[in-house]
Amino acid sequence: MVADRVFWYRRILAMAVIALSMAFLCTKLINERQDDVVLTGNSGTLIYPCGFPVGIYLETEGVLVIGTDTITGVDGLNYEPAYDLIREGDYIVALNGETVGAKAQLSFLIKKYGNKDIDLTIRRDGEFKDVTVKPVKVGNGSYKLGIWVKDDSQGIGTMTYLCNDGSFGALGHGISDVDTKKLLSSNEGLLYGAKIWGITKAKSGIAGSLCGSINYEEDNIIGEIKKNSSIGIYGVIPSKNTVEGLVEEYNLKPYEICGKYDVKIGKATILACVTGSVKEYDVEITELKVNSEGNKGIVLKVTDEELLTETGGIVQGMSGSPILQNGKLVGAVTHVFLRDSSLGYGIFIENMLKR
Secondary structure: HHHHHHHHHHHHHHHHHHHHHHHHHHHHHHHHHHHHOOOOOOOOOOOOEEEEEEEEEEEEEEEEEEEEOOOOOOOOEEEEEOOOOOOOOEEEEEEOOEEEOOHHHHHHHHHHHOOOOOOEEEEEEOOEEEEEEOOOOOOOEEEEEEEEEEEEEEEEEEEEEEOOEEEEEEEOOOOOOOOOOEOOOEEEEEEEEEEEEEEEEEOOOOOOOEEEOOOOOHHHHEEEEEEEEEEEEEEOOOHHHHHHHHHHOOOOOOOOOOOOHHOEEEEEEEEEEOOOEEEEEEEEEEEEOOOOOOOOOOEEEEEOOOHHHHHHOEEOOOOOEEEEEEEEEEEEEEEEEEEEEEEEEEEEEHHHHOO
């Protein structure tokens, strides 16, 4: 009997130890899961949800090809010199060994070397490739390669967060070319101050937009864009005075960050500038996809009557508007549902900060 008691005491003790170990492990995993939110700034950096408009000028690496075409030569025949050599989405980065950074420069070099075969260096899906294209002489005596290209990208978006060390994130999605739908490849760009002066309201099946202006003068530059990724654009505002000026101008307040597992279905708000000043508008978080690593983990519905009256819901230019819940920064608006502009997607701030 004594031996049996000892046996069972030992079993109960072993089970208790295992239970305590499992509890400790679960606590550790939960803490690690929440600690996985990594702020991009230095230790002690404060994070300010923003919601104000910014002008974005993104410098592409090379010249983006948006298509190829047939050319009628001076002899009256049709040619397609770029066929099967250059594709939509390629970047032309060099011509005959000379670095290419703008459409005007590419045109100049084609004119300069057009009477001979031209060697192009292109970047396709992150890899470099050399191709040789034979230019076609056209009626006015110039030469063409049968490609459509475009220059750098610019537009208006919304600043999501700003840190007191000057680092920032905006948009909650990347900047893609409107023709190729591919993420623009870029090393750098500039961030400008911007003003909203009007709204094109959203309708069923038609995306609305914020209408604004950007002053591209040097004294209106507020920051530098360092990265264009699928979950946002990132960079730094190097001037401490500019950071402090923005904090004061927009009355920015520091917020805690909320991990994705702590976001709740229910009431929330967004910060947006649609009438000239940043305001807080009511929304409802209707669905959460916590396993999403992209920018569509949150589904939200605009419930604020003022915002619905002004914009019809979520419109282009509002991407990056911070989502707040229970006094914490939980995410940013990223996309609108075309079938119902009161509905949209958002990215978890946890995902955005990992970048």
